[in-house]
Amino acid sequence: MPRCPMCGKEIDASxxxxxxxxxxxxxxxxxxxxxxxxxxxxxxQRLDGIKRKNAETILGLVDKERYTKFDDWSPFQLQSxxxxxxxxxxxxxxxxYNYETSDWRIDxxxxxxxxxxxxxxxxxxxxxxxxxxxxxxAFLMNKDGKWKLIHEHWSRLPEERRRLLPF
Numbered sequence: 001m002p003r004c005p006m007c008g009k010e011i012d013a014s015x016x017x018x019x020x021x022x023x024x025x026x027x028x029x030x031x032x033x034x035x036x037x038x039x040x041x042x043x044x045q046r047l048d049g050i051k052r053k054n055a056e057t058i059l060g061l062v063d064k065e066r067y068t069k070f071d072d073w074s075p076f077q078l079q080s081x082x083x084x085x086x087x088x089x090x091x092x093x094x095x096x097y098n099y100e101t102s103d104w105r106i107d108x109x110x111x112x113x114x115x116x117x118x119x120x121x122x123x124x125x126x127x128x129x130x131x132x133x134x135x136x137x138a139f140l141m142n143k144d145g146k147w148k149l150i151h152e153h154w155s156r157l158p159e160e161r162r163r164l165l166p167f
Contacts, residue, residue: 004018004020004021004023004025009021011025017052021045021057021060022045022048022049022052022054022056022057023041023045023048023057024044024045024048035108035113035142036106036108036113038147039106039108039113039115039140039147040104040106040115042061042140042147042148042149043115043117043138043149044101045057045061046058046061046149047099047101047119049061050087050091050094050097050099051097051098051099053091053094053097055084055087055088055091058084058087058088059084061148061149062081062084062148062149062150063141063143063148063149063150064081065081066141066150067080067081067083067084067149067150067151068080068150068151068152069083069151069152069153069154070152070153070154070155071083071152071154072132072134072154072155072156073154090125093125093126094123094124094125095123095124095125096122096123096124097121097122097123098121098122098123099119099120099121099122100119100120100121101117101118101119102117102118103116103117103118104116104117105117111141111142111143112139112140112141112142113139113140113141113142113147114137114138114139114140115136115137115138115140116135116136116137116138117135117136118133118134118135118136119133119134119135119136120132120133121134132156133156133157134154134155134156134157135154135155135157136152136153136154136155137152137153137155138151138152138153139151
């Protein structure tokens with residue numbers, strides 16, 4: 001029986017998502033088995049957690065005691081793990097969320113990693129549509145053989161810069 005590359009639990013070979021941790025198995029298979037690939041897999045799983053509104057999956061990807069975030073949604077100040085609680089509450093009113101990423105860069109420094117990428121995401125929240133393009137930087141640490149998200153910094157692009165992007 002095959003195992004999920006993220007959580008290690010047994011899965012069915014025909015599954016598109018792990019029924020335990022929710023990772024997209026089709027996305028993970030396309031990512032090489034390098035430290036950079038493992039870091040990207042965590043971040044893709046983070047984004048898929050938002051898309052599927054799965055707060056439990058997201059919590060499994062972060063170091064809950066050290067997690068911090070600067071968000072591109074209010075509040076804009078440095079947040080700790082309460083940001084994850086607010087995000088989970090927002091899932092109740094989030095609809096039709098989709099995203100595309102580009103311009104990935106991942107650097108590994110022993111048990112630490114810095115990743116950056118561009119994201120275009122859209123959907124509806126509280127019956128208001130949004131279409132946002134942002135820069136994302138993330139800091140991860142390898143803890144007991146698993147990459148954990150320590151810090152995220154999401155920064156919206158100004159309107160005039162958004163029009164210049166291909167996605």
